[in-house]
Amino acid sequence: MKSRNRPEIPVPEPGGKSEKGRESLRPATLENTLSQIHSFILASLSYPSRIFLNRLVKELKRITGFEVAIRLSLSGETTLIARSPTFSHKIPESLEVTPSSPDLFSFPIYRGKETLGFLLVERGENREIPAWTKDLFSKLGRTLGSVVRLLRENEFLKTKYRLQKILSQLLGMTLEDAPIEEILNAALEFFLELETLHTSRRGAICILSQGGKLEMVAQKGVGEEILKKCRSILPGECLCGEAFKEKRPQVKRHADTAETKSDHEHLFIPVTFRKTALGLINLYIKDGEKPERSGLEIAQEVARMLGAIIYHYRQEERTKFHSQILSQFTSGVLAQDREGRVTYINPQGERILGKEAKRVLERNLKRLFPEIGSLANNESKEIAFQGKEGKTYLEAFTFPLKDVKMAERVTLLQDVTLRKIAEEARRKAEERFRVLFETAQEGVVFASPDGEISFANESAAKILGYEDPEELKGRKTEEFYADPEEERLLLQDLARDGYVRGREIGLKGKEGTVVYTLLSVVPINGESAGPSYGVVFTDITARKKAEEESRANLDLYKRLLEETVNAFSSLAETRDPYLAGHQTRVTGLACAIAREMGLEEERIKGLRYAALLHDLGKLGIPLEILSKPGKLNEMEFNLIKIHPQRVALRRPPSRSGEIGNTSGNPFQTREAQRDGVQFNKNSSPN
DSSP: OOOOOOOOOOOOOTTSTTHHHHHTOOHHHHHHHHHHHHHHHHHHTTSOHHHHHHHHHHHHHHHHOSEEEEEEESSSSOEEEEEOTTOOSOOOSSTTSOOOBTTEEEEEEEETTEEEEEEEEEOOTTOOOOHHHHHHHHHHHHHHHHHHHHHHHHHHHHHHHHHHHHHHHHHHHHHTTOOHHHHHHHHHHHHHHOGGGOEEEEEEEEEEOTTSOEEEEEEESOOHHHHHHHSEEOTTSHHHHHHHHHTSOEEEEEOOOTTTOSOEEEEEEEEEETTEEEEEEEEEEOTTOOOOHHHHHHHHHHHHHHHHHHHHHTOSOHHHHHHHHHTTOSSEEEEEOTTSBEEEEOHHHHHHHTOOGGGTTTSBHHHHSHHHHTOOTTEEEEEEEEETTEEEEEEEEEEEOSSOSSOSEEEEEEEOHHHHHHHHHHHHHHHHHHHHHHHOSSEEEEEOTTOBEEEEOHHHHHHTTOSOGGGTTTOBGGGGBSOHHHHHHHHHHHHHHSOEEEEEEEEEOTTSOEEEEEEEEEEEOOSSSSOEEEEEEEEOHHHHHHHHHHHHHHHHHHHHHHHHHHHHHHHHHHHOGGGTTHHHHHHHHHHHHHHHHTOOHHHHHHHHHHHHTTTGGGGGSOHHHHTOOSOOOHHHHHHHHTGGGOOOOSSOOOTTOOOOOTTTOTTOOHHHHHTTOOOOTTOOOO
């Protein structure tokens, strides 16, 4: 099975015949819809935040039929906005501004008393938003509030992790006396790969030389013409020199020149140490993009570290150099000598461990903190540590140093308490959704990219005739298709569209019986090579049997109706052989005229029945009149004229064919009695 998860429920299309049904959606169906959206959110949380929001907006539009937009504030500097492709209203950039328009409805996204964003819905022309849709979006606001908390924690942890990773790399290179060019190239590669800076993968780092010039020490993607012109410049000269003198992060546009070949923007970040400018980071920005504030903060943190490295690379005092470098880290740093004694701890290490430097320095680390001190070189470990502020989770990594007088090895301490809290929250959320899956009436199956079943709920096992869902685990989905051609078409659509929705497919049960199901296949983003898939199916076998019986009964009724009409038509002709074939010819002529007029086939079919039966009233006219060889009198002719109205008989005519008295006359109608027309033994048709 190859596919993507988005459990799906049928939803009426807006504006169609079922719009009224949408407005009166039952609460149970509303809760099911909300549960399906919760499942979709859980399956999509591993995507990056922007992709997650765009997927959610598309899903909400698919379910409700309305244009939707979402604005979330992940933090003071990071704002995410996602909208439907045809969403026409402008989205305010501030949470303080509430959107106001007759055609626009706003639903707050909140957690507790804090507003974290809003969900906007466009009503559209001549449309009203049903009450169930408003209830759905209102309840969704609270759910998204919890999601924002998780996204905030994820963004914070990712930012901290990337920052600590590059700082640790630069520290290791510095302590091992790597060349300054190598350190700056590593930092430049980090800047160019930082998505929140939106670079075009080109840039350079310049440092101020002893001669007072900015020398380009590291570069990537810079053309030969630029290298010749800007490899060595004076402060204040050209765009880079101007930015260096201003000593602040900024974006400047570079006009089109013979060297640049295009009009583009640069992000300049000064490299300083103790307010002294030592260099400049120059990054090319993608056209139409702006660096995000979170990315700028990371870049400035790394730039401050580069400032300390550049400054101290020029100094003679190695011990002081290492001490000052280590103090720049936001993670905790512990340096140890050959005997395991602590020779240095930075302020962040003091805060994380809850001990002042004077209580740690020159003491054996293994005795102070056994789990940290017992780490081998290049070993990392997650440690639960009881600090002053309660239980804290630390991630410790120890690596050796070479040719450094100050220490034999360094241990980095990273506070991962927030990540642990986020993981625990996610675990609980997954458990809640697992309970939802296991108790759902629909069958739910999760399968790997190659179709191996990894999860099946109770309903899936019951529908397929198994007692235990464990019997389905480890089996291939291809084993359960009743028709190989249906499987081939499903996989073909899955490969083309990435999902399959509402497909009627026969599945093989445990005993080989065919179970008819309504089946959907949706992707679940996972950590394996390629997406896993969720299969949701409902047993519709009873409905299929009822439909087949209804079709059989309908065919039978149509056949009986046809035979009945033909029988009555033939009966009318036997009463008046003189006009044999008349009704058939009238039928052919009437149907031909109807088709020429462009009437629908259903109306033509009704016209055909009417034409075949238009002489049925002759059954109520005495045989003596129908077969009379002479001229009819006025009364007889009147009876002939009203024969189309005689469509009901009380009983068949007498065998003798004689005209009986009034009480036994089978041909006397209410109309005849009303008009005073009677046949009896004493009256003669003469």
